[in-house]
Every structure is written in C-alpha cells, then in structure tokens.
Amino acid sequence: MPAEIRRRRDQLVLAVQRVDDGVAVFAAASARLRRLVPFDAAVWLTTDPGTGLPTAPTLADNLELDGEREQCSAMWRRELLVADVNLYRDLARAEVPAAALRATVADPAQSARYREFLDPQGFSDELRAVLRVGDSPWGAINLFRRRGQTPFTQAETELVAGLSAPLGEALRVRARPADPPGGLAPAGRPGLLLFDRDGALVSANAEARAWLAELPADQDLPSDLEVGVPMWLLGTVFGALAVARGRDDGTARSRVRTRRGSWLVCHASCLRDAGGALTGIAVVIEPAKATEIAPIIVQAYDLTDREQQITRLIARGAGTAEIAGELYLSAHTVRDHVKAVFAKVGVSSRGELVARLFADHYEPAHLQDAVRVSGN
Numbered sequence: 196m197p198a199e200i201r202r203r204r205d206q207l208v209l210a211v212q213r214v215d216d217g218v219a220v221f222a223a224a225s226a227r228l229r230r231l232v233p234f235d236a237a238v239w240l241t242t243d244p245g246t247g248l249p250t251a252p253t254l255a256d257n258l259e260l261d262g263e264r265e266q267c268s269a270m271w272r273r274e275l276l277v278a279d280v281n282l283y284r285d286l287a288r289a290e291v292p293a294a295a296l297r298a299t300v301a302d303p304a305q306s307a308r309y310r311e312f313l314d315p316q317g318f319s320d321e322l323r324a325v326l327r328v329g330d331s332p333w334g335a336i337n338l339f340r341r342r343g344q345t346p347f348t349q350a351e352t353e354l355v356a357g358l359s360a361p362l363g364e365a366l367r368v369r370a371r372p373a374d375p376p377g378g379l380a381p382a383g384r385p386g387l388l389l390f391d392r393d394g395a396l397v398s399a400n401a402e403a404r405a406w407l408a409e410l411p412a413d414q415d416l417p418s419d420l421e422v423g424v425p426m427w428l429l430g431t432v433f434g435a436l437a438v439a440r441g442r443d444d445g446t447a448r449s450r451v452r453t454r455r456g457s458w459l460v461c462h463a464s465c466l467r468d469a470g471g472a473l474t475g476i477a478v479v480i481e482p483a484k485a486t487e488i489a490p491i492i493v494q495a496y497d498l499t500d501r502e503q504q505i506t507r508l509i510a511r512g513a514g515t516a517e518i519a520g521e522l523y524l525s526a527h528t529v530r531d532h533v534k535a536v537f538a539k540v541g542v543s544s545r546g547e548l549v550a551r552l553f554a555d556h557y558e559p560a561h562l563q564d565a566v567r568v569s570g571n
Contacts, residue, residue, distance in 0.1 A: 200231060200354070203227065203230055203231050204231060204354070205358075206227060207223075207224055207227040207228060207231070207358070208358070208361045210223040210224070210227060211223050211224050211362060211365040212313045212365060213362070215369075216242050216252070217251075217252045217334075217366055217369055218254060218363045218370065218411075220362070221239035221252070221254035221256075221367060222254065224239070224358075224365075225237055225239060225254065225256045226237070226359070226505050227353045228235075228338075228355075230353075231354060232322070232338065232347070232351045232354060232355060233340075233344075234256040234258045234322070234338040234339060234340055235257065235318070235339055235340055235344065236255075236256060236318075236338075236339045237254075237255075237256040237257070237258070237336060237337060237338050237339065238253070238254070238255050238256070238258060238336070238337045239253065239254040239256070239334065239335075239336050240253050240334055240335045240336070240427065241253065241331060241333065241334050241366060241427070242283075242325075242332045242334055242335055242492070243448070244328075244331035244332060244333050244367070244447045244491060244494050245334050245448075245450075245490055245491065245494075246434070246446060246447075246448055247283060247284055247287055247351060247445065248427075248430050248431050248434050248449045249271075249415070249426075249427035249430035249431075249449065250427050250449045250450065250451045251333075251411060251413050251425060251427055251451045252411060252413050252414075253413055253414045253425075253426050253427050253451070254412055254414070259341070260316065260319070263416060263417075264395070264416040264417060264424075265310070265366070265430055266415055266432075267394075267426050268393060268429055269310060269311065269312070270396035271394065271429045271430045271432070271433040272394065272433050272436075273299045273307055273308055273311065273312070274430070274433070274440060275433045275434055275436065275437040275442065275514060276436055276437055276440065277307050278307075278308055279308050280294075280296065280299045280306055281294045281299055281321075281323050281331070282299055282370045283325055283335050285325060286323060286324065286325040286335075287325045287330075287332040288330075289332075291328055291352075291353075291356050292324055292325045292326075292356055292425060293322065293323065293325075293351050293352050293353075293355045293356035293359065293538075294322070294323060294324075294352060295317075295320060295321065295322045295325075295327070295346065295347035295348075295351070296309060296313070296320055296321045296322075297322075297346040297347070298319045298346065298347065298348075298349060298352065303316050303319075303320070308321070309321075310467035313339070313375075313424065313514050316339075316499050316507050317341050317342055317343055318339045318340060318342070319340055319341060319342045319344060319346070320339070320340045320344070320347055320430075321337060321338065321339055321340075321347075321362050322337075322338040322344045322347040322351065322352060323335065323337050323338075323360070324335070324336050324356060324359055325359065326358075326360075326362045326363035326366060326521050327359055327360070327363045328360060328363040328364050328367050328494075328497070330425045331367075331494055332363070332418060333363040333364075333366040333367050333370075334362065334363060334428075336355070336362075338355070347394070367494065367495055367497070368495070369494060370452075370491060370494075370495035371492070371495045379419060380455075382434040384402045384481075385402060385479050385480065385481035386399070386400060386401075386402035386403025386404070386405065386406045386407075386479070386480040386481065387399070387402070387403055387477065387478070387479055387480075387551040388403045388477070388478040388479075389466075389475055389476070389477055389478075390475055390476045390477075390478065392427050392436075392473060392474075392475060392476075394432055395418070395419075395422050395567075396418040396419070396420055396422060398420070399420055399422050402419075402480075403478075404422055404482055405459055406459060406479070406480045406481075407422060407423065407424075409454060409455065409459075410425060410451065410453060410454070410459075411452075411453075411454050411455040413425050413426070413427070414427075416429075416536060420520075422478070427449070427451075428449075428461065428478065430449070430480065431447050431448070431449045431461050431463045431560070432447075432463050432478060433447075434447035434463060435447035435463035435464050435465050435476050436473075436476065438465075439473070446462075447462065447463040447464065448460060448461065448462050448463070449461045450483055450487060450488070450491055450513060457482065457483075458464075458482070458483035458487070458488050458491075459480055459481065459482060459483055460480075460482075460483040460487045460567065461478055461479070461480050462478065462479045463476055463477070463478045463479075464476070464477055465477075469522045474509070474533055485553065486508070492552060493506075493552075496540050496552075497535075497539055498536060498539060498540075501532060502532055502535060502539075504522060504534065505518055505522070505529065505532050505533060506536055506548065508522075509522065509533070509545050509548060509549065510549050510552070515529050515530060515533075533545075537550065540552065542543075
C-alpha cells in the first residue's frame, strides 16, 4: 500500500543518516531497499564526485561470481569502452537518474551488458541508479533480478530515482572527516602499479603495496602478485583506456581516503611502445595535494560558488569590508553568507572555519609538499 511504501522509504532514509561510514550506508540501505524493491543481488559503489569514477568503498550484496577478477575487469571495460544503455555517465546527467534495462530497450539482447554479463550469470533484468547531489555523483547502485522474476516496474524505478538525492547526501556528508587525519602513511613516496590491457595487475612497487595496505577494507580482487586490487580501482584503469580511445574527455583520476583519514589520489594513464601500440596502463598512487583535496571537501560541505569565494578570502585573512569590496557585495550580504558557511561547516568563528577546512584536511598534504633547506 502507498502508505506502507512511504513509511518504509522514510525508515530507509532515516537509517542511512544514523550510520558512521559509506559501507554502513550501503548495508543499511540495501537491507531496507530489498523490502521496497525486491532484488536478488546488488552492487553499491562510491564514486568520485569530480570524475564520476568509482572509489572506495564498494559493497556487493549476495553477488557471487565465477572468475570474479575477470568479471569485474570485463564489467569496467564494458562500462567505459562499449556503447550501451543506462551507463553511469549517462544516468549522472539524465533528468531521472535511474533506469531499468527491460524498460529501456525492447530486446535486452541489444545491450552488451546483458549479453556478456547479466544473461550468463542468470539475471534477467537490472535497475541502475546514480546517487547524486545536484550535478555531483557520489555513488551508484545496480539491482539485479534472476530469471523467472518479473522485470522492474516503472513505479520501482521511480522509487529508486527518488532515493538518489538522500542516498547521495548520506555519502556526501560522510566524505567529511569527523576528526583530523592521523598523519600520512610511512611510505610517503608515490606508488606505481602496472596493469596489462585486460586489467590484470602485473607489477607493483613497495610504495604502492604500502598505500594499498592503508586503504579501508573493501571488495578486493586477487592478483598473481598476492596484492589485493580494490574493485573500484579497475574503473580508474579502464577510465584511462576510455580517455585514450576518445570515449571520454575527462581524466582517469579518483580520490580515496585512507584508514588514517588522509587523502590519496590515483592517476591512471596508458603506456605505448615505440610503434604507438598500447602495452598497458600505469596507475600512480600518491598523497593528494591540497588542490586535489579542496574540491571534494568543498562539495562535502555543500558550499555554493559564492560561499567558496568567501571562504577562500576568509582563509587569506580578509575582513568583511575587504570581502565586500572584492566581490562587489554589501557588508550585510557578506555577513549572511558567512553565517550560512558557519552553519554548513558546523563552526562558530572564522578561526574555526579555517582550522576545519585547512588545518584538519589540507595541512597534512600541504606539509607533505614542503621543501626544507638548512642554513650555512
């Protein structure tokens, strides 16, 4: 009944507001969503709001795959390199951020994803959604139904689409570290991972192994090097292939928080031989610079463009009159903006604001880049 559906939906939204991290958001949402929109298996992904590429954490709910590494590699290859329906990047920009496969195409076999993954795994339909706040994608979900089950209905698709914003908001809020980072990992130098064209890890230096060990527990895939490869990292790997082949004009980059609370950035780029043939993909993992962290932290606190401008001026030590003059605003308007920033960030003074946004998050990375010299 509609009243019962609304009650269960409200319970789901309330439940994800009460948990501590992204994995708990996914676990709480998946258990309750199954009662609203029955499904047999699901995958929940966190995405970088700047690039839309996957990042940590991920959650697979009742999804058991034969040859998991190969399946995940093939999944990201299709997602980023093959034309198909209901791709994440398309749903992220769509008016309605959710869609079911069988409701989108008359014959599901038109979809490469159906032919190569869903049907061989025994699934007959898939409902996808991007979890976004405004234009920023903070996560994505895939719901699967096995053969013999009815396809996802329009009402179910609309219900999931209506959860996009509250679930995206839950992920966005949890991108704000509750405490200052506990310091950088012992290995401060960049790590290097090399993948072949099929997404298999073929080489990793000691620094890369150290950085991977710093990441929170996640859905890791085995490798021949006895190094667990996070499932989301394959999205960055194949993101580089998509850029190289002209299927994406963005950058293959994802940001991720370590268990200590500091930020890492993962860059992927394609390698070619002397003849120009693709030989593999290199991924560099390194501590994020302040400029890399700033956008995601600002989005995590949902600051508007004007509020970001004012916050940057406050960090420079500008007073109300100086801010008003530089931005051609009245002093009263500046004070209103400052109050709004304080409310969003949860502080009561300019000093606290700078400490929360700079000292707590940027300073460890800022100090990482410091150059020190000794006098004669």
